[in-house]
Amino acid sequence: ACCSYRLRDALHPLWQSPLTIPGGTRQSPINIQWRDSVYDPFLKPLKISYDPTTCLHIWNNGYSFLVEFDDSTDRSIIVGGPLENQYRLKQFHFHWGAINDWGSEHTVDSKFYPAELHLVHWNAVEYPTFEEAVMEGNGLAVIGVFLKLGARHEGLQTLVDALPAVKHKDTVIEFDVFDPSCLLPSCPDYWTYAGSLTTPPLTESVTWIIKKKPIEVDEDQLEAFRMLLFTSDGEEEKRMVDNFRPLQPLMDRTVRSSFQ
Ligand SMILES: NS(=O)(=O)c1ccc(C(=O)NCc2ccccc2F)cc1
Numbered sequence: 346a347c348c349s350y351r352l353r354d355a356l357h358p359l360w361q362s363p364l365t366i367p368g369g370t371r372q373s374p375i376n377i378q379w380r381d382s383v384y385d386p387f388l389k390p391l392k393i394s395y396d397p398t399t400c401l402h403i404w405n406n407g408y409s410f411l412v413e414f415d416d417s418t419d420r421s422i423i424v425g426g427p428l429e430n431q432y433r434l435k436q437f438h439f440h441w442g443a444i445n446d447w448g449s450e451h452t453v454d455s456k457f458y459p460a461e462l463h464l465v466h467w468n469a470v471e472y473p474t475f476e477e478a479v480m481e482g483n484g485l486a487v488i489g490v491f492l493k494l495g496a497r498h499e500g501l502q503t504l505v506d507a508l509p510a511v512k513h514k515d516t517v518i519e520f521d522v523f524d525p526s527c528l529l530p531s532c533p534d535y536w537t538y539a540g541s542l543t544t545p546p547l548t549e550s551v552t553w554i555i556k557k558k559p560i561e562v563d564e565d566q567l568e569a570f571r572m573l574l575f576t577s578d579g580e581e582e583k584r585m586v587d588n589f590r591p592l593q594p595l596m597d598r599t600v601r602s603s604f605q
């Protein structure tokens with residue numbers, strides 16, 4: 346019974362693959378224990394410059410909905426913070442729950458937020474393609490932003506209005522102009538740690554930059570996320586909710602903060 350319990354526990358329904366990578370030492374997401382994070386005065390401010398016209402389309406990939414960008418040039422980049430190089434924006438997506446009590450991937454002092462935004466960037470200075478960067482320890486940089494229930498977010502609304510068009514898995518809609526910096530909190534404070542992708546292939550290639558302050562969205566906007574489907578048109582409908590990975594062990598890692 347004990348081993349089957351462990352086996353059942355290790356194979357998460359959403360990913361069908363082991364939840365912890367055998368031998369993984371830097372898996373994500375993690376709980377950020379505020380008091381255990383270490384202020385690093387050498388961390389630089391994160392510099393973000395996105396060109397809204399690099400936006401391409403919104404795509405339901407059966408895990409989340411992604412807003413993808415033209416990453417063939419350095420028009421939308423981040424630099425500074427904990428990063429040695431500049432990193433190119435490739436896509437952003439969200440993770441959310443069936444109800445407001447959970448949904449984020451990272452937690453802060455064991456508190457879940459109802460949703461979490463991930464802005465995915467790759468190191469185009471050192472690697473020729475995203476696919477190669479995904480396999481390297483310093484290949485990716487993902488900015489995580491917590492969403493909390495509150496006022497309606499006008500910038501998010503343009504995205505929410507497009508979601509009915511990507512209700513089913515493998516549907517895509519053109520999305521010409523969008524500036525993702527409108528989804529970032531104004532406060533510059535962040536935590537950073539070395540981690541991994543939170544969906545397969547779970548590679549340990551991500552420098553995580555988690556913003557301390559959440560953005561506010563309203564109930565209708567969260568509900569719009571929850572009307573998306575994991576399933577393709579014609580299949581038995583499964584609502585796209587609870588698309589977050591369980592917390593992973595911190596192991597021998599320190600979370601640094603850019604603030605005191
Ligand atoms: N939730 S997250 O950690 O921010 C995350 C970010 C990006 C991916 C991704 O690009 N997967 C597809 C993929 C495509 C090509 C090569 C490798 C890949 F993982 C997965 C998870």
Ligand SMILES: [Zn+2]
Pocket residue numbers: 438439440463543
């Ligand atoms: Zn993600």
